[in-house]
Amino acid sequence: MSSPTLTAIQTQINFYVNPAVAILGGIGNIFVIIIFSQQHRNACFLYLVTAAIFNTIYLGFNRILQYVPFYYLDETARAFFLCKLRFYAPTVLGQVAKTMIVFACIDRYMITSNRATFRALSTTQRAKYLIVFSIIFWLLISSHIAVGTTIINAQCGTFGVYATIYSIFTIIVIGSTPPIVMSICGYLTYRNMRHIRVRIQPAVNNTNEGNVNIRQRDRDLLTIVMYEIFIYILTASIYPILFIETIITNNTISSKSAQHLQIESFLLFMAYLLLSVNSAAACYIYLVLSKSFRRDFKQLFIYIYRKLTRQT
Secondary structure, eight states: OOHHHHHHHHHHIIIIIHHHHHHHHHHHHHHHHHHHHTTOOSHHHHHHHHHHHHHHHHHHHHHHHHHSOOOOSSOOHHHHHHHHHHHHHHHHHHHHHHHHHHHHHHHHHHHTOSOHHHHHTOOHHHHHHHHHHHHHHHHHHTHHHHHHOEEETTEEEOOHHHHHHHHHHIIIIIIIHHHHHHHHHHHHHHHHHHHHGGGOOSSOBOSSTTOOBOOHHHHHHHHHHHHHHHHHHHHHTHHHHHHHHHHHHHHHOSSOOHHHHHHHHHHHHHHHHHHHHHHHOHHHHHHHHOHHHHHHHHHHHHHHHHHHHHHO
C-alpha cells in the first residue's frame, strides 16, 4: 500500500471515526456515571464512575486538541503553556482512568477472597482515599512532561535527551505497566471466581472465614471488570510494541524511506486510536455483558421518557 493511500485513509479516519468514537464514548460514559452514581453500593462502583468521568474528559480534550489550531510561531508564554498542556493533560487523564480499572479489579479480587480480612478491605471510604491518592500521584509523577516538553523551530514536542526519557516513560509506565498489573490482578480474580463459582448465593456473607457469598449484581461487576481488562490488554498492548519498534529502527536504520516512515506513523496512529476506543467502550461492554446494567439502562430511559411526557 502506497504512502499517499495510507495518508488518505488516516485523514478519513481522523475526520469521521475519531469524532464518532468521542461522541459515542462520551454519551456512553455519561450513562455509566448516571447509572452507577445512583447506586453507591460498593467501592467498585466508585472506581468505575471515576474511570468514566476521566475517560469522558480525556476523549473531549483530545478532540479539542484535534480541531482547535495551536500556533507556536510566536513562542510566547501562552504558546509554551498550550504546548505543555497538550502532552501533560492527556497523560494524567488517561492514567487515572486506567488506574481506576486496576483498582476495580483489585477490589473484585478482595471481595472474592476466602479471607475475611481481605474482603473487609473493600470499603467505599478506602476507595475515596485511593481515588484522591491516584489523582495526586499522576499529577506529580507526570509533571516532568510539563517541564520537559518545549518548542523548537515552531514545533511542540520532546527533544534531545528528554525525548529518550519520555520514550522510556511512555513504554514502561504508560504502555507496559497497566497491562501487566491488570493481567496479574485479572488472573488472581479469575482464580478466585473459579473457586467460589459453586458458592454464588443471592445474599452477601462476609463474616465467616472461607465463606464467600456474592449478590448477582456483584457477580455482574466481576464479569464486566474482567472483560474490560481483557479487552484493554488485547488492544492497548499494541501501542508499546510499535513504540519500541520505532525507537529500535530509529537507532539501527540510518535513513528510513518515506514509505517506512509513513507506515510507522499510520500504525502508531491506529494503535493510539485503539486507546481512545478503550476510553469509549465501557458502557457498551456493560450493556452486552451485564443483565443488571441493561435493566438499569432500560429503567433510566423509561424514567426520562416519563419525565418528558409529563412536561409535555
